[in-house]
Amino acid sequence: MSELVLALDLGTGGCKTSVWSAEGECLAESVVDYPTLHPRAGWNEQRPDDWWDAVVGATRTLMATSPEWKQRIVGIAVSGHSLGAVMLDTHHRPLGETTPIWSDTRATEEAAEYFARVDEESWYTTTGNGFTPALYPIFKAMWFRRHRTSDWSATRHLVGSKDYVNLRLTGALVTDHSYASGSGCYDLRERRYDETLLAAAGLEVSLLPPIVESTDQVGALTTEAADQLGLPRSTPVFAGGVDNACMALGSRGVTSGRMYASLGSSSWITVTSGAPVLDAHSRPFVFAHVVPGLYVSALSTFSSGTTMTWLRDLLAPGMAMSDFVTEACTAPLGADGLLFLPMLSGGTPLEGGTEARGVLHGMDLSHRRPHITRAALEGIAASLRRGLDIIGEFATDDSAVLISGGGSRHPGWNQIYADVFDVPLLRTKVDQQAAALGAAATALVGAGVWPSFDEAERPHVAKERYEPNQANAAKYTTVCTRFNEAVVAMARLRHAST
Secondary structure, three states, rough: OEEEEEEEEEOOOEEEEEEEOOOOOOEEEEEEEEEOOOOOOOEEOHHHHHHHHHHHHHHHHHHHHOOOHHEEEEEEEEEOOOOOEEEEOOOOOOOOOOOOOOOOOOOOHHHHHHHHOHHHHHHHHHHHHOOOOHHHHHHHHHHHHHHHHHHHHHOOEEOOOOHHHHHHHHHOOOOOOOHHHOOOOOEEEEEEHHHHHHHHHHHHHHOOOEEEEOHHHHHHEOHHHHHHHOOOOEOOOEEEHHHHHHHOOOOOOOOOOEEEEOOOOOOOEEEEEEEOOOOOOOOOOEEEOOOOOOOEEEEOOOOOHHHHHHHHOOOOOOOOOHHHHHHHHOOOOOEEEEEEEOOOOEEOOOOOOOOOOOOEEEOOOOOHHHHHHHHHHHHHHHHHHHHHHHHHHHOOOOEEEEEEOOOOOOHHHHHHHHHHHHOEEEEEEOHHHHHHHHHHHHHHHHHHOOOHHHHHOOOEEEEEEEOHHHHHHHHHHHHHHHHHHHHHHHHHHHHHHH
């Protein structure tokens, strides 16, 4: 019987557990959701126990589907949501019921204090950490030290989501290069923690887990974990990677120059390259790849799918999203002059920064619901086009940009993306399983089933291809110019009002 691996895709909303064959086929998957808690503005927390319960529940569901699989599984690997900061005591137990996740911004003051001592641009070019600094674990650690004094005094380790799950699986406390590169203190070029950056935060390197390769075996299932999961007690567990890097691997990012677009609640353009893509103005966020010697660099827009959900709930509550988008596509290109800036939850540096907000500009009495929705679709695409113009310079594979995620399901919206980007787009059978495939690939390579990561291209069988309409692409040049001018104008307006 052929070998199988178990991929644990620990996302923001839940854990997707899937079984993969040696041929790169997903045989089955099970999803268990968990909540995000919002006790205060800017605070976004989850319970580590919920992560583990979801892993156990989803895995047991899969094993019950086909009990013979458990004897064929030769490896487990996790893809985990990034920038996690779980405080652990000397016995590796979490301190506190909840922990801030990647989107938590409570450490804004601590980050500002840090950059009063450390040059922020130098920090960025060392780490590639292009998100809002408060999101990164070293600043969350500074917040813990100030505001959770008792817990902090008992803290001996700080780990992320993926590595907490690996700890529960094996008892081993390690991380990999891709997850470590989102710590706020990892030197991308030296491939190690930067003790000078840690010292500026008053932290010791011993606080953070040792770094191994994503394909290294970190251990085997403990008796307790095996019994809970319903798997053999010696099943190997491999280090896995951060979700951004696993998704890149699962999106054909196996060699330098490959680019993909993830279109979901938030969306981003990502390139795999042999050197980090760094720019102090646009601030691409960079992670070390799970593939040694490569990097994953991206630019994003935070509110894409969330913008459409908000609009649908506001303008057409109860309407199916596919119907809502279809209706938008009946409006003319350019939405009869209506312009939508989709920064409803703040913007990236390219979009005006965290203080940016959404704008609907140019409305008159002739505009109807489809115009507003079409303008939103075009605004999201125009925002991503700004990132594509920067990231695309490092892409060498110009045959097509791979698209994935829930936002890639509608052909009308995909055509808008193709026309605004003015490049062909490709959707494959992998689609929303990219992060799971990336995790599975680290286990398949780590277990020696695959000779290299190149095998991760095999599952990408083309489903749809979208060629840009050249006449539309030319018209969208004007729309994108207006969009860029509006972003600049709104930034000036915000500064004038403060």
